Amino acid sequence: MKIGLIGLGIMGKPMAKNLLKAGYDLAVSDLNRSAVEEAVAAGAKSASNAEIGADCGVVLTMLPNSPQVKAVMLGEDGVAVHMKPGSTLIDMSSIDPMVSKEIASELEKKGIEMLDAPVSGGEPKAIDGTLSFMVGGKREVFDRHKEILGAMGASVVHCGGVGAGNTTKLANQIIVACNIQALSEAMTLAKMAGVDPQLVFQAIRGGLAGSTVMESKAPMMLEGNDRPGFKIDLHIKDLNNALDCAHSVGAPVPMTAQVQEVFQWLHSHGCGGDDHSSIIKYYRMLTGLESL
């Protein structure tokens, strides 16, 4: 079966290579010519979005955010116009789950199936093919396409109907952002009270306060390492989607709103490209601490 992938950014490019490695017949499309050429050198065919829609039984998209997915799929002469009944869109972008549902409902009118399948793991796991896919859509459609996602990921979990993948991703991003801020706040208090945050880390990591965020981000905070990892600007995008989704469904998200404001403040102070653990900088700027 022919597969098409639209979007060869930081994530999409290594994902394309893993699909090729797994033996899939892959057509690719991106506005960035050099990314397309790199994929072609690895064995892909270059195609237009319209060609991908017309020729591929499965269309994958890996795009920045909701508006791009909507425009590419449903815009004038969008991919949906060209896709055949019985074909499937798997959108791997991280977008507002309400938009996933909207796109799915448009595609359904044309007999096209859809899965929303955002990932967690970032560029290193995209390269290694060990991403975690959180997938929404019909069980039967999920089962039929699980193997394709498995070529790019170590974990492929079905979370419910269309939108459930992105909703799960938003829940993940809320927890990660809040945990980073909690860690930053606690470590700043310790430092200001004269206690070495490194000792605090050692004393509490094994208890109820322990977390993957603590294990991966406390050392970065302690070293003053702000290399992404996952950029603040991307986390801002995800939390905007979380807030939009929350407003649509009537869920209260006061903690998410406040951490988003911290991220926004950091963005407006030139830190948007730093790793999201740079929330510690917000606390350092408030306290004048040069380091933890």
Next chain:
Amino acid sequence: MKIGLIGLGIMGKPMAKNLLKAGYDLAVSDLNRSAVEEAVAAGAKSASNAEIGADCGVVLTMLPNSPQVKAVMLGEDGVAVHMKPGSTLIDMSSIDPMVSKEIASELEKKGIEMLDAPVSGGEPKAIDGTLSFMVGGKREVFDRHKEILGAMGASVVHCGGVGAGNTTKLANQIIVACNIQALSEAMTLAKMAGVDPQLVFQAIRGGLAGSTVMESKAPMMLEGNDRPGFKIDLHIKDLNNALDCAHSVGAPVPMTAQVQEVFQWLHSHGCGGDDHSSIIKYYRMLTGLESL
């Protein structure tokens, strides 16, 4: 060497029994006669606070909060009046680290050493003798008394000078409270958006959002189990100390302040005795969800 323990509450009583099991010559004191009788039946001697101060080279205290520790130690005819130069106070209560420092500085005038050594782990670990001690005080004083704490705990970590134990405990409590709220907020959003929180839990626990809080509290939230564990009212006490400490040292704690308000709201709605994972009830009340 004779050891005295003042405070035989939920935590102090099993800790006394573990000291006796380890062979220490233990005198105990508490306003609650039946707790004293239980400790005496296990091998302890009953004594007044004054007798403990006069007779014991090491005085342990396990009391509710800063005012009680201050009153027992430094109040009129307090224990400090009776303690001899060269003796040591080990305060195992969870209190404001600023108060720990204040007490230590009064005791120092009389040649009495002090460690602040709050614990994490709760009643089950107090019974098993597997508490985690976070200890502040001089290294040499810590080394001399580590074995006593080892009779009650699985982990005994030196975190810095006096107050560092309680500061570390506050950092721990800030992180735990915020993580519980983040988990509650994320799961509520998922549920309101139509996704099964159990599937969200399964999909994200292995990734960056994973934490000990998630592993121990998500199942309680999903089952509607609010049995403590650790009561909201105790977490309120700890966060009040965190806020007091933060105000003293000039540390910004906006996230702690907001989770404290959530706890207070739950307290005023009759949930103070519930497990701290009952933050989920705040979200359930706002959304009308009967369960996760």
